[in-house]
Amino acid sequence: GAGVSQSPSNKVTEKGKDVELRCDPISGHTALYWYRQSLGQGLEFLIYFQGNSAPDKSGLPSDRFSAERTGGSVSTLTIQRTQQEDSAVYLCASSFTGRQPQHFGDGTRLSIL
Amino acid sequence: DAKTTQPNSMESNEEEPVHLPCNHSTISGTDYIHWYRQLPSQGPEYVIHGLTSNVNNRMASLAIAEDRKSSTLILHRATLRDAAVYYCILRDGWTSYDKVIFGPGTSLSVIP
Numbered sequence: 001g002a003g004v005s006q007s008p009s010n011k012v013t014e015k016g017k018d019v020e021l022r023c024d025p026i027s028g029h030t031a032l033y034w035y036r037q038s039l040g041q042g043l044e045f046l047i048y049f050q051g052n053s054a055p056d057k058s059g060l061p062s063d064r065f066s067a068e069r070t071g072g073s074v075s076t077l078t079i080q081r082t083q084q085e086d087s088a089v090y091l092c093a094s095s096f097t098g099r100q101p102q103h104f105g106d107g108t109r110l111s112i113l
Numbered sequence: 114d115a116k117t118t119q120p121n122s123m124e125s126n127e128e129e130p131v132h133l134p135c136n137h138s139t140i141s142g143t144d145y146i147h148w149y150r151q152l153p154s155q156g157p158e159y160v161i162h163g164l165t166s167n168v169n170n171r172m173a174s175l176a177i178a179e180d181r182k183s184s185t186l187i188l189h190r191a192t193l194r195d196a197a198v199y200y201c202i203l204r205d206g207w208t209s210y211d212k213v214i215f216g217p218g219t220s221l222s223v224i225p
Contacts, residue, residue, distance in 0.1 A: 031210060045212040091156050098210025104156035
């Protein structure tokens with residue numbers, strides 16, 4: 001069956017531009033997480049969705065970052081006015097419920113020039 | 114968060130079994146032991162999880178000590194594709210959701 005799909009797989013953009021990252025979770029998974037991973041570093045939690053609601057946004061680094069989820073399925077992470085420190089791999093994970101094992105996509109590698 | 118400790122790196126020969134240890138001496142009664150791995154340039158991959166009893170699935174086996182203060186991930190026959198960083202984490206089974214927070218993990222090298 002299909003796993004978690006993220007697009008684009010790579011994104012290079014200029015500092016100051018806005019970017020949108022997309023995540024298609026596994027069908028039927030109600031929980032969706034966004035993380036980011038800098039080179040050689042661990043996972044940094046960004047936001048958690050249960051259905052279309054985001055009960056935990058505590059990991060969003062600044063108000064330039066926002067995310068939404070529609071129809072209990074696809075989620076979009078938006079970064080406005082990108083900065084060089086935003087360069088990282090952005091990972092999406094989904095799980096059947098919030099407690100179940102998380103299944104990750106392969107991420108979007110974001111590079112800010 | 115409860116912590117786990119793992120060796121930084123391990124080596125195995127191809128087609129031999131691999132035993133990856135994890136210590137979690139402060140584990141609570143509601144904590145599940147989860148293992149993930151991350152291959153180069155890929156997202157993390159769920160491997161297995163358990164609470165008290167040993168668990169088997171198509172990827173690996175998980176052996177949990179009787180006092181639950183340690184566990185071992187067993188790959189029965191290592192292949193080159195198993196070269197990855199392996200993460201052992203604890204996740205509270207009572208919360209409605211739980212973030213995945215990895216430590217440094219164990220970097221497994223498989224020698225052909």
